[in-house]
Amino acid sequence: MLWLGLAALVAFFAVPPMVALVESTVLRPGPRHVGFWALARVVAGTCHVPWGRRGSPVVRFPLPQGEGRARAVRLPGESGWVVEVRAYQTHPFGFAARISTPSRPPTRWRAPGLDVVELFPSETEHLQAASLESTDESLLRWLLRHAETRKRLDALHAEAGAEQVEVMFAGQVIALRGHAPDGWKAGEAMEHIGPALVEMLRALSADLGELALALRNVGDAALAGAVCPGCGAGTGVDPWACPGCGRLMHRGCREMLDGCAEARCRQAADALPTVDPGVTRAPAARS
Ligand SMILES: [Zn+2]
Numbered sequence: 001m002l003w004l005g006l007a008a009l010v011a012f013f014a015v016p017p018m019v020a021l022v023e024s025t026v027l028r029p030g031p032r033h034v035g036f037w038a039l040a041r042v043v044a045g046t047c048h049v050p051w052g053r054r055g056s057p058v059v060r061f062p063l064p065q066g067e068g069r070a071r072a073v074r075l076p077g078e079s080g081w082v083v084e085v086r087a088y089q090t091h092p093f094g095f096a097a098r099i100s101t102p103s104r105p106p107t108r109w110r111a112p113g114l115d116v117v118e119l120f121p122s123e124t125e126h127l128q129a130a131s132l133e134s135t136d137e138s139l140l141r142w143l144l145r146h147a148e149t150r151k152r153l154d155a156l157h158a159e160a161g162a163e164q165v166e167v168m169f170a171g172q173v174i175a176l177r178g179h180a181p182d183g184w185k186a187g188e189a190m191e192h193i194g195p196a197l198v199e200m201l202r203a204l205s206a207d208l209g210e211l212a213l214a215l216r217n218v219g220d221a222a223l224a225g226a227v228c229p230g231c232g233a234g235t236g237v238d239p240w241a242c243p244g245c246g247r248l249m250h251r252g253c254r255e256m257l258d259g260c261a262e263a264r265c266r267q268a269a270d271a272l273p274t275v276d277p278g279v280t281r282a283p284a285a286r287s
């Protein structure tokens with residue numbers, strides 16, 4: 001009995017300092033997060049530690065057409081860190097697409113109707129090493145007709161210094177992924193790959209803000225009704241009801257985004273503990 005009492009006493013005094021020790025070494029911004037803070041400074045954003053849903057600090061920064069977030073992720077089947085920056089656009093642009101440099105086979109999980117797009121001979125001045133897919137070829141071509149954007153997309157792979165660069169458009173989210181070389185630490189990847197991705201994201205956010213405005217002006221019906229926020233098409237095929245905000249999305253679109261497409265939904269891949277959990281209606285519907 002005495003032993004039990006002693007053990008309880010020891011636990012009483014020893015456990016809180018141990019918890020504090022674990023918190024200070026694991027949950028606080030330490031040297032290994034310096035790269036995240038550096039990126040936050042460069043992009044005039046804030047760094048949130050802890051944590052997104054997957055255990056990376058999240059850098060938040062303003063965009064003229066929405067909210068930007070950056071974090072480091074590990075993708076299934078890949079050994080290195082991936083820097084991912086996202087724009088949650090204020091207004092949906094109504095299609096899904098993916099541009100990978102160097103070119104890659106299509107993803108297993110995809111928005112319905114996401115098909116390979118070949119560049120016209122007149123367009124091959126840029127993006128020759130890239131593979132393109134889109135649910136709406138004409139909207140992707142609209143974007144690529146901006147010579148400046150095409151040129152920047154082409155230069156992004158080299159500028160970011162990443163092994164692989166992926167640009168994903170998903171209804172109202174733009175996600176850029178830079179795959180760091182093996183052996184790089186997460187913070188190092190953020191600091192070196194992050195700035196080029198954020199700069200590209202800003203340009204794409206402005207372009208797609210312009211497209212969203214044009215679509216609203218022509219009264220695109222697809223933007224009004226019950227459409228998937230990940231691709232802008234009707235949700236009849238293989239729907240998934242988000243447990244966070246109740247919105248319907250295609251299962252494939254959810255997998256592409258690794259979560260919900262709503263910035264303020266706790267099911268978003270880079271949701272922060274501080275985001276409003278009580279989102280009940282999509283921002284798109286409020287305009
Ligand atoms: Zn969809």
Ligand SMILES: [Zn+2]
Binds near residue numbers: 247265
């Ligand atoms: Zn949601």
